[in-house]
Amino acid sequence: MLIKLMKHEFRATSRIILPLFLVILVLSFGMSFVVRNGENVTNPVLETLVVIIAAAYFISLAAVFIVLLVLMINRFRSNLLSDEGYVMFTLPVSVHQLVWSKIIVSCAWCAVTIVVVGLSGFIVAFDLSFMDQFRAAFAELWQKLNVYYALNGTAIVIEALILFFVAYAAGCLEFYSAMAVGYSFDRRKVLMSVVFFFGFQFVMQFIASVAMLGFNLEEFMNNLFYNFGAMSSIHLFFGISILCTIIYGAIFYVITTQMLQKRLNIE
Amino acid sequence: MTWSFQNDTPIYAQLIHTMKQQIVAGVYATGEKLPSVRDLAAEAGVNPNTMQRALTELEREGLMYSQRTAGRFVTEDRNMIEAAKKALAEEQVKRFLTAMTGLGYEISDIIALLEQEENKGDVSCQQS
Amino acid sequence: MSAILECNKLSKRYGTVEALNSVDLTIQPGKIVGLLGPNGSGKTTLIKLANGLLTPSEGELLIQGEKPGRVSHSLVSYLPERTSIPLWMTVDQLLDFYSDFYKDFQRTAAVQMLENLSINTKQKIKELSKGTREKVQLTMVMSRKALLYLLDEPIGGVDPAARDYILNTIISNYNPDASVIISTHLIADVEQVLDEVIFISKGLILLQSTVDEIREEKGVSVDALFREVFKC
Numbered sequence: 001m002l003i004k005l006m007k008h009e010f011r012a013t014s015r016i017i018l019p020l021f022l023v024i025l026v027l028s029f030g031m032s033f034v035v036r037n038g039e040n041v042t043n044p045v046l047e048t049l050v051v052i053i054a055a056a057y058f059i060s061l062a063a064v065f066i067v068l069l070v071l072m073i074n075r076f077r078s079n080l081l082s083d084e085g086y087v088m089f090t091l092p093v094s095v096h097q098l099v100w101s102k103i104i105v106s107c108a109w110c111a112v113t114i115v116v117v118g119l120s121g122f123i124v125a126f127d128l129s130f131m132d133q134f135r136a137a138f139a140e141l142w143q144k145l146n147v148y149y150a151l152n153g154t155a156i157v158i159e160a161l162i163l164f165f166v167a168y169a170a171g172c173l174e175f176y177s178a179m180a181v182g183y184s185f186d187r188r189k190v191l192m193s194v195v196f197f198f199g200f201q202f203v204m205q206f207i208a209s210v211a212m213l214g215f216n217l218e219e220f221m222n223n224l225f226y227n228f229g230a231m232s233s234i235h236l237f238f239g240i241s242i243l244c245t246i247i248y249g250a251i252f253y254v255i256t257t258q259m260l261q262k263r264l265n266i267e
Numbered sequence: 268m269t270w271s272f273q274n275d276t277p278i279y280a281q282l283i284h285t286m287k288q289q290i291v292a293g294v295y296a297t298g299e300k301l302p303s304v305r306d307l308a309a310e311a312g313v314n315p316n317t318m319q320r321a322l323t324e325l326e327r328e329g330l331m332y333s334q335r336t337a338g339r340f341v342t343e344d345r346n347m348i349e350a351a352k353k354a355l356a357e358e359q360v361k362r363f364l365t366a367m368t369g370l371g372y373e374i375s376d377i378i379a380l381l382e383q384e385e386n387k388g389d390v391s392c393q394q395s
Numbered sequence: 396m397s398a399i400l401e402c403n404k405l406s407k408r409y410g411t412v413e414a415l416n417s418v419d420l421t422i423q424p425g426k427i428v429g430l431l432g433p434n435g436s437g438k439t440t441l442i443k444l445a446n447g448l449l450t451p452s453e454g455e456l457l458i459q460g461e462k463p464g465r466v467s468h469s470l471v472s473y474l475p476e477r478t479s480i481p482l483w484m485t486v487d488q489l490l491d492f493y494s495d496f497y498k499d500f501q502r503t504a505a506v507q508m509l510e511n512l513s514i515n516t517k518q519k520i521k522e523l524s525k526g527t528r529e530k531v532q533l534t535m536v537m538s539r540k541a542l543l544y545l546l547d548e549p550i551g552g553v554d555p556a557a558r559d560y561i562l563n564t565i566i567s568n569y570n571p572d573a574s575v576i577i578s579t580h581l582i583a584d585v586e587q588v589l590d591e592v593i594f595i596s597k598g599l600i601l602l603q604s605t606v607d608e609i610r611e612e613k614g615v616s617v618d619a620l621f622r623e624v625f626k627c
Contacts, residue, residue, distance in 0.1 A: 272587055274615065274616035274618070274619060275610070275614050275615060275616070276610060276614075277606075277607040277610040277611050278586075278587055278606065278607070278610070279607060305566070305567060305569060308566050308569070309563055309566045309567045311587075312559070312562060312563065312566070312587060312588065313566070313587045313588060314427050314566070314569075314587065314588045314589060314590055314606075315566060315569045316425070316426075316427075316590050317587075317590070317606075317607070320607075
């Protein structure tokens with residue numbers, strides 16, 4: 001059933017975000033032309049066109065991230081907390097499956113967005129000399145890391161990716177839980193959601209700062225390096241970060257699912 | 268689409284009445300197979316359970332019979348239908364008489380009125 | 396036969412407002428039941444509780460002996476008070492949606508019903524009129540072979556032709572193992588399709604009886620009795 005929920009969630013979201021990806025890729029080709037020939041253009045009409053393309057390109061890049069955020073928030077709100085909720089919450093699925101389908105699809109779009117933006121950068125900069133230099137520098141750095149510091153670069157990249165997506169999912173859940181609480185009120189649902197979002201932020205930062213009181217990251221890392229060696233301590237650092245983020249997300253997950261199960265209040 | 272009903276008597280009783288009229292009038296011919304309960308209910312716009320109850324009653328009275336697999340049929344006994352027709356007619360007459368006596372007419376006056384009506388023309392008589 | 400829906404001392408409060416007050420109720424299979432009461436009497440609250448959209452304050456509500464949840468959702472077909480199908484979908488996508496989630500969804504029957512209503516399934520639901528959207532959702536709800544149909548105000552605010560269509564759909568989908576609960580305040584319109592009626596007022600069940608019993612014993616229609624009971 002989770003797969004089916006995700007299928008329809010993809011259907012609902014792809015109609016908005018896919019056209020935007022297409023726009024970015026088309027503009028990338030335009031931008032690619034601008035980067036290569038922009039300085040040689042003398043015709044005033046073409047000059048204006050160059051400016052417009054460049055502006056549109058950067059706006060589209062910014063827009064895709066905004067759409068990603070808005071879509072994440074709005075799908076949860078419109079699909080679960082407004083009229084459509086009558087249909088969604090009476091499907092033979094659990095509340096957990098509903099929430100997970102939203103998280104997974106949002107994470108998936110985030111990943112696709114990163115790939116599309118990367119691809120767009122590649123289109124724009126392909127074959128340019130600075131790109132080659134950049135690539136060479138990166139390869140060198142990679143090799144040095146692996147050889148001199150005996151780091152496993154691949155493992156670190158994987159760990160960083162896991163951390164990124166766990167953090168993204170936890171971020172989604174923070175928005176979801178604020179809305180799940182805000183929409184349980186009879187009136188001023190949106191306002192209450194915003195209030196609870198900042199409330200949660202404040203509480204979590206307060207807890208974190210209390211927990212970090214007397215905690216010195218540099219000292220901690222030095223201790224780790226000293227006790228476990230460079231490689232292990234970086235893995236450990238990632239491990240602890242991932243764990244903390246999971247706990248952070250889990251708190252909001254519990255709030256979200258409990259509110260949806262016990263205090264659902266669709267108009 | 269739906270049949271109309273009076274407010275003061277049970278719907279199944281009204282269904283029985285209407286079905287009888289339809290059989291007598293030949294809407295459903297002697298020995299004809301009747302539509303399913305669900306279709307009849309849909310036609311009348313009533314609950315299938317109510318229609319079922321009416322049909323069971325009509326079966327009990329002998330105006331219909333059902334065969335286990337083939338369905339439900341109007342009786343082939345013409346005498347039975349004739350008797351039902353007579354009963355309906357008597358009921359109409361009684362109702363008419365009650366209304367007329369309520370207006371203060373004597374039976375003889377009523378007969379005179381009916382004859383007068385008949386002489387007015389053939390049209391109205393043929394219709395009734 | 397075991398009850399399809401059962402309420403035991405079911406109460407629901409919103410803050411201090413008592414929407415349902417210790418309701419005991421049993422619905423048997425094969426019945427079309429009218430849940431009748433003025434606005435704000437607790438009809439929608441009861442139906443929402445049966446769909447797990449609300450949690451009881453006290454007591455319990457069971458569907459086939461189980462609390463509302465994934466299992467009951469697969470047995471119950473629910474028409475909410477408000478049209479709530481996703482507007483961005485085309486009718487075809489909505490058919491996909493119902494086929495995917497409900498094993499008992501009869502897609503061919505639904506397509507046939509939509510055709511009878513001359514609704515183009517390629518069209519987006521957003522582009523349909525309010526009345527047509529209602530009919531589309533009703534088609535989805537009635538095209539399931541469910542055990543219990545919960546129809547919340549299905550005939551409120553529709554034109555007479557649509558009302559006849561709705562009642563006809565309910566009758567022709569009748570199944571002796573299933574039950575239908577129709578909540579409404581427009582009794583005259585539904586009276587003839589009902590087996591039983593439940594009068595509800597201020598969160599209390601005032602009466603549960605068959606339509607024939609009311610007409611036979613009191614010699615009045617349910618509508619007339621309703622007007623008498625709820626006289627202002």
